[in-house]
Amino acid sequence: MSRSTEFLAGCRDEAPLLLGVAPFGMIYAIAALAAGVPAWVAQLASALVFAGAAQLVIVQMLAAGAGALPIALTAGLLNVRHVLYSASMAEYVRHLSRRWRLLLAYLLTDEAYAVAVLRYQRRDGAPTGAQADPARSDRAESDSIAREAAPDLRHWYFLGAGFTLWAGWQASTAAGLLFAATIPPSWELDFAVPLTFIALLTLLLRERAGQAAALAAAIGALAFAALPYKLGLVAAILVGLLAGAWTVRRLEGAR
Amino acid sequence: MSTPTLLALLAAVGALTYLYRYLMIGVFASHRLPPWLHALCRHIAPASFAALTASALFVAGGEVTIALDGPRPWAALVAAAVAWRSRSVFATIGAGMATLYLLKILFR
Numbered sequence: 001m002s003r004s005t006e007f008l009a010g011c012r013d014e015a016p017l018l019l020g021v022a023p024f025g026m027i028y029a030i031a032a033l034a035a036g037v038p039a040w041v042a043q044l045a046s047a048l049v050f051a052g053a054a055q056l057v058i059v060q061m062l063a064a065g066a067g068a069l070p071i072a073l074t075a076g077l078l079n080v081r082h083v084l085y086s087a088s089m090a091e092y093v094r095h096l097s098r099r100w101r102l103l104l105a106y107l108l109t110d111e112a113y114a115v116a117v118l119r120y121q122r123r124d125g126a127p128t129g130a131q132a133d134p135a136r137s138d139r140a141e142s143d144s145i146a147r148e149a150a151p152d153l154r155h156w157y158f159l160g161a162g163f164t165l166w167a168g169w170q171a172s173t174a175a176g177l178l179f180a181a182t183i184p185p186s187w188e189l190d191f192a193v194p195l196t197f198i199a200l201l202t203l204l205l206r207e208r209a210g211q212a213a214a215l216a217a218a219i220g221a222l223a224f225a226a227l228p229y230k231l232g233l234v235a236a237i238l239v240g241l242l243a244g245a246w247t248v249r250r251l252e253g254a255r
Numbered sequence: 256m257s258t259p260t261l262l263a264l265l266a267a268v269g270a271l272t273y274l275y276r277y278l279m280i281g282v283f284a285s286h287r288l289p290p291w292l293h294a295l296c297r298h299i300a301p302a303s304f305a306a307l308t309a310s311a312l313f314v315a316g317g318e319v320t321i322a323l324d325g326p327r328p329w330a331a332l333v334a335a336a337v338a339w340r341s342r343s344v345f346a347t348i349g350a351g352m353a354t355l356y357l358l359k360i361l362f363r
Contacts, residue, residue, distance in 0.1 A: 023345070041261060048269030053300075058268065060307060062256060064314075068264045075268045078303045079275055081296055086279035087288045094284050101284075105277035191327060191355055192348050194311035195334050199347035201304035202338035213298040214305035221306040225314045232314075233306050240302025241295055248294065 006153045010160025017111045021165065022172040024052045027192045028059060029176025030183065034190040035063035039177045046173040050109060050166065054079050060193050067229025074233050085113040092120045096155055104155065107162025116158040208251060213244030326358035
């Protein structure tokens, strides 16, 4: 496989995910305008933050009159999961130049991670990363000859997938901004944001610990509602984390 | 919020998010993630979405207002039921918006 075939394969495999991403981009843009965010700032945010759930959270909190610090804390907490993606990708991209890693880090979103990690975990033919898991190192010597003949170009696949998602996210934000001008406020499309949270929440509630975290956080959001600048949301999320951790420990103790 | 403040906020969140993404492939490329962080991360999303949903539905101007005479809590309830059954984000948004419009037409 050449660089361009890897790149194009990444684009092709990422493309179906745009069907799911594009409506989020449009909802984000519409809700941003409804919250009073200037259109150019809303578009810029899609490039700066480039994380759908966090952008929806920011817009939701702006609409509720939250202060900058609570918004930053909430979005910062929500995005911690990217550290997990980064850790999961580390073994595959460790051998790349700093410039490549700086670029791929920017493109490491939920959806690009999901597609790229599958490419790296697929075992058909392509050589594994330069410092793949140590259990395979006994075969490294015989492999090294093959590796020189066929260098690992899967970062081009990652680039293709990440770039496709990036372009789709920017385009759907722009489309939402253009579309929003034609929608009367009485359609209340900003309500799609809490509905999105409900849908994502329901998908996450399969385990006991997640249920405890969600319940505690929801109660906390009401209990701490009077805190200024919506700091209550940050407190509520922290209470939820504690409840989740406590439930895991209690379930493990019961076993 | 003024536009300069908003820009500073977005730049800060963007920088932090970028740092998260670069952290393990760039800064600590030869380290492993501590297990407690791994464990805690699983609870972040459910806690965040639950807090935001509860706040969006039942908090207005820093006060808890469970206004059950408005259409939104009921539309959210229908959406939650659809989410539970369908496990589809789009069915959930569709059902919630449709219920909202229906209630607004019925009780205008």
